[in-house]
Structures are given as structure tokens and as C-alpha cells.
Amino acid sequence: xxxxxxxxxxxxxxxxxxxxxxxxxxxxxxxxxxxxxxxxxxxxxxxxxxxxxxxxxxxxxxxxxxxxxxxxxxxxxxxxxxxxxxxxxxxxxxxxxxxxxxxxxxxxxxxxxxxxxxxxxxxxxxxxxxxxxxxxxxxxxxxxxxxxxxxxxxxxxxxxxxxxxxxxxxxxxxxxxxxxxxxxxxxxxxxxxxxxxxxxxxxxxxxxxxxxxxxxxxxxxxxxxxxxxxxxxxxxxxxxxxxxxxxxxxxxxxxxxxxxxxxxxxxxxxxxxxxxxxxxxxxxxxxxxxxxxxxxxxxxxxxxxxxxxxxxxxxxxxxxxxxxxxxxxxxxxxxxxxxxxxxxxxxxxxxxxxxxxxxxxxx
Amino acid sequence: xxxxxxxxxxxxxxxxxxxxxxxxxxxxxxxxxxxxxxxxxxxxxxxxxxxxxxxxxxxxxxxxxxxxxxxxxxxxxxxxxxxxxxxxxxxxxxxxxxxxxxxxxxxxxxxxxxxxxxxxxxxxxxxxxxxxxxxxxxxxxxxxxxxxxxxxxxxxxxxxxxxxxxxxxxxxxxxxxxxxxxxxxxxxxxxxxxxxxxxxxxxxxxxxxxxxxxxxxxxxxxxxxxxxxxxxxxxxxxxxxxxxxxxxxxxxxxxxxxxxxxxxxxxxxxxxxxxxxxxxxxxxxxxxxxxxxxxxxxxxxxxxxxxxxxxxxxxxxxxxxxxxxxxxxxxxxxxxxxxxxxxxxxxxxxxxxxxxxxxxxxxxxxxxxxxxxxxxxxxxxxxxxxxxxxxxxxxxxx
Numbered sequence: 036x037x038x039x040x041x042x043x044x045x046x047x048x049x050x051x052x053x054x055x056x057x058x059x060x061x062x063x064x065x066x067x068x069x070x071x072x073x074x075x076x077x078x079x080x081x082x083x084x085x086x087x088x089x090x091x092x093x094x095x096x097x098x099x100x101x102x103x104x105x106x107x108x109x110x111x112x113x114x115x116x117x118x119x120x121x122x123x124x125x126x127x128x129x130x131x132x133x134x135x136x137x138x139x140x141x142x143x144x145x146x147x148x149x150x151x152x153x154x155x156x157x158x159x160x161x162x163x164x165x166x167x168x169x170x171x172x173x174x175x176x177x178x179x180x181x182x183x184x185x186x187x188x189x190x191x192x193x194x195x196x197x198x199x200x201x202x203x204x205x206x207x208x209x210x211x212x213x214x215x216x217x218x219x220x221x222x223x224x225x226x227x228x229x230x231x232x233x234x235x236x237x238x239x240x241x242x243x244x245x246x247x248x249x250x251x252x253x254x255x256x257x258x259x260x261x262x263x264x265x266x267x268x269x270x271x272x273x274x275x276x277x278x279x280x281x282x283x284x285x286x287x288x289x290x291x292x293x294x295x296x297x298x299x300x301x302x303x304x305x306x307x308x309x310x311x312x313x314x315x316x317x318x319x320x321x322x323x324x325x326x327x328x329x330x331x332x333x334x335x336x337x338x339x340x341x342x343x344x345x346x347x348x349x350x351x352x353x354x355x356x357x358x359x360x361x362x363x364x365x366x367x368x369x370x371x372x373x374x375x376x377x378x379x380x381x382x383x384x385x386x387x388x389x390x391x392x393x394x395x396x397x398x
Numbered sequence: 399x400x401x402x403x404x405x406x407x408x409x410x411x412x413x414x415x416x417x418x419x420x421x422x423x424x425x426x427x428x429x430x431x432x433x434x435x436x437x438x439x440x441x442x443x444x445x446x447x448x449x450x451x452x453x454x455x456x457x458x459x460x461x462x463x464x465x466x467x468x469x470x471x472x473x474x475x476x477x478x479x480x481x482x483x484x485x486x487x488x489x490x491x492x493x494x495x496x497x498x499x500x501x502x503x504x505x506x507x508x509x510x511x512x513x514x515x516x517x518x519x520x521x522x523x524x525x526x527x528x529x530x531x532x533x534x535x536x537x538x539x540x541x542x543x544x545x546x547x548x549x550x551x552x553x554x555x556x557x558x559x560x561x562x563x564x565x566x567x568x569x570x571x572x573x574x575x576x577x578x579x580x581x582x583x584x585x586x587x588x589x590x591x592x593x594x595x596x597x598x599x600x601x602x603x604x605x606x607x608x609x610x611x612x613x614x615x616x617x618x619x620x621x622x623x624x625x626x627x628x629x630x631x632x633x634x635x636x637x638x639x640x641x642x643x644x645x646x647x648x649x650x651x652x653x654x655x656x657x658x659x660x661x662x663x664x665x666x667x668x669x670x671x672x673x674x675x676x677x678x679x680x681x682x683x684x685x686x687x688x689x690x691x692x693x694x695x696x697x698x699x700x701x702x703x704x705x706x707x708x709x710x711x712x713x714x715x716x717x718x719x720x721x722x723x724x725x726x727x728x729x730x731x732x733x734x735x736x737x738x739x740x741x742x743x744x745x746x747x748x749x750x751x752x753x754x755x756x757x758x759x760x761x762x763x764x765x766x767x768x769x770x771x772x773x774x775x776x777x778x779x780x781x782x783x784x785x786x787x788x789x790x791x792x793x794x795x796x
Contacts, residue, residue: 036401036404036405036465037401037402037403037404037405037468037710037711037713037714038399038400038401038714039400039711039714040399040400041399041400042400045400104400167686168686168687169684170683170684170687171684172682172683266682269682292787292788295788306788306790306795307790307795307796309777309780309781309784309795309796312780312781312784312785312788312790312795313777313780313781313784315784315787315788316728316780316781316783316784316787317731319728319787320708320728320732320783321732323708323711323725323728324704324705324707324708324732325704327704327707327708327710327711328700328703328704328707330402331402331703331707334400334401338403343681344681344699345703347681347696348696348699348700348703348704349700351685351696351697351700352700352701352704390685391684391686393684
């Protein structure tokens with residue numbers, strides 16, 4: 036039977052995430068964006084939510100079972116607070132979740148406790164490549180097996196916390212398939228280059244990285260000899276980004292609605308004009324529609340059903356939706372939408388990223 | 399707990415409806431488009447004599463099923479996938495009957511149940527719109543005047559679906575909205591039950607339409623139409639519109655569901671044709687690398703699914719007896735946009751073949767436009783959503 040009621044436990048998590056997002060994320064959003072770095076308080080206070088440890092079973096140091104849906108519900112709230120904050124807080128997922136889903140028993144035992152401690156630890160994944168025809172299913176970065184080791188070569192872009200993370204999951208093509216390789220900090224041939232300069236997500240440090248004949252022990256191939264289910268990882272990434280797109284759109288919508296109810300023109304509030312009121316109605320409708328796609332895709336992941344189409348649809352739809360909603364919010368604010376004293380331009384810059392940034396978050 | 403798993407019972411009944419839609423409805427869709435004002439009796443008889451025993455939402459006891467609207471919307475979608483005109487030909491309580499089931503007196507409900515025990519298909523139609531007003535229903539002029547132990551009705555009603563089937567071809571019912579006090583605006587409006595063959599009610603015209611031609615749309619005239627006092631819907635204490643609003647809330651997602659059935663037919667047909675022409679859709683590939691056709695298909699499917707899920711969520715809310723006014727209007731407004739665009743796009747993707755009456759695409763485009771018009775136009779539904787999200791009254795947001 037269909038149901039749209041979150042569990043009591045999920046409601047508690049949503050509420051906690053919402054409070055945190057309002058108190059710690061939203062308030063520090065503008066300064067962090069201008070400074071180009073995440074506020075340390077985001078990770079400190081955010082880690083107290085325990086989202087990742089709650090996704091990891093007890094035998095690996097955590098205290099729960101992973102649910103992409105529960106995580107998506109929380110992440111919508113986090114991204115509503117601030118996208119960079121939500122991405123920074125969830126960066127450890129980039130290593131932990133693929134290991135949880137596809138790792139060997141040894142990889143889980145060795146790596147997962149690392150992400151169940153008292154405090155936040157950085158994590159990262161290197162998927163994107165700097166070319167206009169980038170396709171996550173067809174990477175130019177390659178892995179070659181040689182003397183019991185894998186040799187990785189290629190160029191990656193938009194690698195979160197590449198300079199800060201102890202472990203980075205680098206994706207490369209091996210025998211015609213996309214596989215993951217765990218690269219440790221300082222590995223020879225893993226060269227962190229400049230900080231990316233993007234239009235949005237500016238408080239979330241992303242780097243350009245070169246893999247120059249980077250040697251990886253065979254035990255560090257995700258899933259060992261059997262490899263990983265990259266399609267599944269990609270779906271988890273798409274669900275993560277699409278739920279965040281919903282959160283960003285909701286932030287922009289709520290702000291625009293509030294503004295329109297308080298801005299007078301020609302003797303009445305601008306929200307009393309149908310052109311503004313109908314725009315707001317369309318915005319909330321599209322947000323809700325996208326949310327349904329996200330929930331369905333996340334639910335399918337939890338049910339271990341194939342979610343290829345659903346996650347793809349959710350991401351495409353939510354990316355378009357988020358951009359449209361943020362753009363309309365700027366339009367409703369008029370000139371105030373364009374200046375940095377108001378948050379709406381930031382949401383527009385952030386929203387543009389969803390359709391083009393893959394693999395920087397995992398649900 | 400959030401779940402996207404449909405109930406087995408609904409899934410089974412939907413599949414049964416699918417067999418009817420595929421084998422009986424779709425093959426005749428073109429015929430009734432070409433022969434407007436003919437009626438698909440074989441379909442009505444099949445539903446009446448056989449199918450409604452298996453599809454709970456069509457039977458007289460639909461109201462007893464706790465996922466009633468979820469089931470009904472799935473059936474609407476499926477029948478409309480076959481042909482949306484057929485959906486409106488269904489012999490079942492329909493909107494007027496649902497009003498009786500929800501706000502009627504015990505006696506009115508009982509009389510409706512009796513009618514649906516007949517061995518011949520029976521219809522219930524509803525008349526609200528008039529020549530000078532549609533969405534602004536509070537402006538209706540049809541008068542109900544009390545005269546002794548009767549109400550006397552006078553007025554003209556437009557766009558009455560299945561009026562002929564309800565009043566002439568069966569011993570059915572008309573639910574008609576009229577004002578008992580023109581000075582009172584919407585507060586003066588009540589609904590009345592007019593039984594078939596009541597003197598003073600007649601059909602003066604069957605409309606010729608852009609699409610939806612299997613479905614009859616009539617002009618109904620009431621001339622000194624005298625009905626018993628007890629035929630005021632809900633009895634003497636009836637609150638008119640107020641008590642009926644929840645039923646209108648269910649009519650909007652119902653219409654959206656029907657439109658989405660047509661849109662699904664379009665997408666499926668176009669994809670089959672693309673496949674026959676060796677064109678494969680590469681799902682999962684970044685959108686900047688897709689061809690224009692791939693992108694259209696991927697977007698159409700996402701829009702279709704998202705809108706359908708809005709309908710499903712609304713059904714869930716109504717079945718749970720939770721307020722659904724916003725969601726009902728949201729899914730209807732969105733469906734109006736989505737289904738018209740998908741149908742228009744379907745023709746574009748097929749080129750001139752899509753424009754030809756040899757295929758159904760052009761018919762689907764004509765048919766589905768109605769989804770953005772009836773049960774409140776797209777604009778009216780946006781107005782409903784906007785007032786709710788802004789907390790504005792109808793005076794504050796006109």
C-alpha cells in the first residue's frame with residue numbers, strides 16, 4: 036500500500052536536521068560563501084546528528100542500518116539550510132557508503148569504524164573529469180593491473196576535500212567497467228592541484244586532481260577482485276543530489292513567498308497579483324513533484340529494487356526544477372534578487388550545479 | 399512508513415481494467431471519434447454486467463473500500479489509456495453519485511443504491527456550469543423555488559456529461575445545482591436530485607467538441623421542473639457548497655489521473671515507433687550528451703511519473719481523510735500542463751505521421767486538452783493553491 040507518512044524516527048531526524056540547518060547552516064551561509072570555505076561549526080554540530088554512524092551496522096562500529104530514504108529526508112533539510120554545508124557534512128559518505136554497499140568484508144572491517152567516531156572525518160570521491168562530454172559511465176581515467184597492483188592514470192576535477200581527506204575513492208575504467216579504488220592521502224602519483232573556482236557551492240572545497248601512474252594495492256580496489264556495482268553507487272549519488280536540489284529550491288521558494296507577502300506595490304502586496312501568486316503556486320508544485328521522484332528512487336534503493344531509471348529521472352527533474360524555482364525567486368525579488376545582501380542569488384548559483392555535478396554526494 | 403508499493407488488490411483490478419482498455423476500448427477509439435454522438439453500448443454493458451463485479455470502484459459499494467480513491471484513480475488512468483472518452487461513458491455513480499454518497503440523506507443514498515441494482519446500465523450526471531459562468535459557480539442563475547411540497551427548478555445548464563444516458567437512456571439521475579436565494583451568492587446554492595423522466599427537464603443540444611467525442615456533453619434545460627422537497631441533496635439542513643467541497647477535491651485528481659492515462663499512451667506509442675525505427679533511448683547518460691529525441695522522451699517520462707505520483711499522494715491523503723485541497727489542485731494544474739505538452743510533443747516526434755488521422759496521436763492531443771479545462775481550469779487551480787500557500791482569502795487574492 037502506498038504511504039507518504041515518514042516513520043516517527045524519520046520525523047525526529049527531519050526535525051533535528053531542520054533545526055540544525057536553520058541555526059548553524061543558514062546563519063553562516065553567506066560568510067562561508069564569501070570566504071570560500073566551510074564553517075568548522077557545520078561539521079562539528081552536524082556530526083552530532085549521527086547520520087552516517089546511524090547508517091553503519093554495529094559490527095563496523097556504527098549503530099544502525101542504512102536507509103537512502105531516511106538520509107534523503109534529512110539531506111533535504113540540510114540543503115535547505117545551505118548546500119555547501121550539506122555537501123561538506125555528507126562528504127564522508129563518499130567513501131563510507133560505497134564501501135558499505137560494495138566493499139569486501141576486510142574493507143568494511145578496516146574502513147567503516149573510521150567513520151563512526153566521535154568527530155567528523157573528511158572523505159572524498161574523484162569521479163568527474165574536466166571535459167564537456169564527461170559521462171560517469173564511460174571514464175577516460177584508466178586502471179591497469181600490473182604486478183598485483185592497479186596503476187591509475189587520468190585527470191579528475193571537482194574532487195571534494197581532496198587536500199583534506201585521508202581516503203579518496205577514485206573511479207577509473209578497468210576492463211570496460213567503472214571501478215572504484217581507495218587512494219590514501221599522500222599516495223605516490225596522487226597529485227592535488229588547484230582549488231576549483233565554481234559559480235556556486237563555493238564554501239565546499241573542490242579540487243582538480245591528477246592521477247599520474249598512481250599505484251594502488253589490489254586490496255584497495257572497491258569490492259576486491261569482484262569489483263563494485265557502479266550503477267548502484269551512481270544511483271545513490273543521483274538521489275543525494277536530487278534531494279539537495281529539492282532543499283535548495285524550497286529555501287528559495289519560502290524566501291520569495293515571504294518577500295512577496297511583505298512587498299507593496301501599487302497599493303497592495305505583490306503576492307496579491309496573480310502573476311506573482313501563480314508563479315509561487317507553480318514553484319511549490321514543482322518542488323513537491325520533484326520530491327515525489329526523489330522519495331520513490333530512494334525507496335527503491337532501500338527495497339533493493341533497481342532504481343536506474345528512477346534515480347536518473349529524479350536527478351534530471353530536480354535539477355531543472357531547482358534552477359527554475361531559484362530563478363523565479365530571483366525574479367520575484369527583482370533587484371534585491373541580484374544583490375548579495377539577499378540570499379536568493381546564492382541559491383540560483385547553487386541550483387545551477389545540480390545538473391552538471393555528479394558524484395559529489397552520496398545518499 | 400513511506401512506501402511506493404501499490405496494494406495487490408488495486409494492482410489486480412488495474413490489470414483487469416487494462417485488458418478491457420487494450421482489447422475493447424483502444425480498438426474502437428477511432429470509430430467513436432469519427433462517429434460523435436454514437437454510444438459504445440458494448441462497453442457500458444460489459445462494465446455493468448461483468449466488470450463492475452471485479453472493479454470495486456465502479457460498484458455500488460465503492461465507498462466501503464478504504465483505498466477507494468487510490469483504486470478509482472488507477473482505474474481512471476487505465477481506462478483513459480484506452481480512450482478518455484470511454485472513461486466518461488462509464489456507467490457508475492460518477493461525480494454526481496459521489497456527491498449523493500457523501501452528503502446525501504440515508505433515503506437519497508438508498509435510492510441511488512437501488513438504481514445501481516438495475517439490470518440495465520444506469521448513469522448519474524451533474525449539472526453546474528451555465529452559459530455565463532463556469533469556474534465562478536457562485537454566480538449561477540438556475541432557480542429553485544419552493545412551492546408547497548415541491549421545489550420548482552428553472553434554468554439552463556451547459557456541459558453536462560452523460561445527461562442523455564442518465565435522463566433518457568437509463569432510469570438515472572441528474573444532480574443539479576441551483577440557487578434558492580440569488581441575493582445570498584454562494585451561500586444560496588444547493589444541489590437537487592432530479593430523477594430521469596421528471597417532467598420539465600429536457601436535453602436541447604449535444605455539443606460538438608474538439609475531442610472526447612465518445613463522451614456525450616449536453617445542454618440541459620429545466621422548465622418548471624417540479625421535484626419533491628426531499629430531493630434537496632443532503633435534505634433540509636444541507637449546507638450546499640460547504641459540505642460538498644471535499645468531493646470537489648476528489649474530482650480534480652480524478653481528472654488528472656485520466657489525463658495521465660492518455661499521456662502515458664502517447665509516450666508508450668512514440669517509444670514503440672522509435673524502437674521500430676532503430677532509435678534507442680540511452681537512459682542514464684548526462685543530458686548534455688543526449689540527442690534531442692532522447693531528451694524529449696526522458697523529460698516526458700519524468701514529468702509523467704512525477705505528476706502521477708502527485709496524484710497518488712493526493713489519493714492517499716483523501717483516503718486517509720486528511721485535507722487535500724492544495725494537493726488536489728496542484729496535481730490537477732500540473733497534469734493540465736504536462737498532458738497537453740506531452741500530447742503535442744508526441745505529434746512533433748512522429749513528424750507528419752503524427753498529424754495523420756491514421757494514428758491516434760492527433761486524437762490524443764485533441765482529447766487531452768480538456769484536462770486543463772474541466773474540474774477547474776489550470777488558472778483556477780493555481781488560484782486555489784496560491785490562496786492556500788499565501789493564506790489569502792478570495793478577497794485578498796482575486
